[in-house]
Amino acid sequence: MTARAHTTDDVLRASAAWVWFPRGGDQVREHLQLVRYPARFGGGVRGSQVRSPYDAAAVLAHAIERTRDWEEEHLTFWTNPSDDPDLEDELRRRGAEHVDTVAVFAAPLEELVVDVPPDVQAEVVCTPDQIREVDRINVPVWGQEPLGEAGLRAELDEVEAGLAARDHARVLARLDGLAVSTGGCTVVDGFTRLWGAATVESARGRGAYRAVLAERLRVSAEFGAITALVKGRVSTSAPILHRAGFRHFGDERAYRLVVSGGSSAQTVP
Secondary structure, eight states: OOOOOOOHHHHHHHHHHOOOOOTTOEEEESSSEEEEOOGGGTOOEEEEOOBOSSOHHHHHHHHHHHHHHTTOSEEEEEOOTTOBSOOHHHHHHTTOEEEEEEEEEEEEGGGOOOOOOTTEEEEEOOSHHHHHHHHHHHHHHHTOOOOOHHHHHHHHHHHHHHHHHTSEEEEEEEETTEEEEEEEEEEETTEEEEEEEEEOGGGTTSSHHHHHHHHHHHHHHHTTOOEEEEEEOTTTTHHHHHHHTOEEEEEEEEEEEEOOSSOOSSOOO
């Protein structure tokens, strides 16, 4: 039986449901989704997915109080058209800084074509040495701390479990034998979420990202995905995604609020 094609509403719901829970962090779901990031990823709290009967001021006050409870100084909130209520105006009113925008792209896997240069090789990550190579790419690109031995083992365990379950994979791309680009994919409800793409600065513009993209699409198809979903930045990956056949389904914006001490009014019950 052929799997049902995803509609625009399916894409928007899948985009709204996408949230990352980093290992070693904390999370709570009450009026909105809040995730405390560990220090290795810069700390702070990420908010998204608002579902509350209360108004925007009360929901944001609730998020601020939870951020203080976690003793964090920054709350970063990602908007989505499905938020209820929408917090964007309230974030601006409180002085939150607009720090990032990503475009939501999606397309059926069977419609995507990626032009990969012949001198770039891509591979699925499955060994400790490959995990170390992934980390050496991610540390400078994302400004995060390098993994210790325990972290490397935990990362390898996650990779192996994902490959065994056929729902999660990481890939590497090489130029002249050197690992220069990486990215991951996770299959959920027929969608493959393409995440974490990073390319070392010296290798950019040579097709490494395209190789990582193509390999993730190949693996995702093997895992049973029918639609690819990715959130790309307009200035970097968006042109490549357009050329590959992805369609634009709207934008999501990030606002960062500095959380000081004290108590917020209008907190929700």
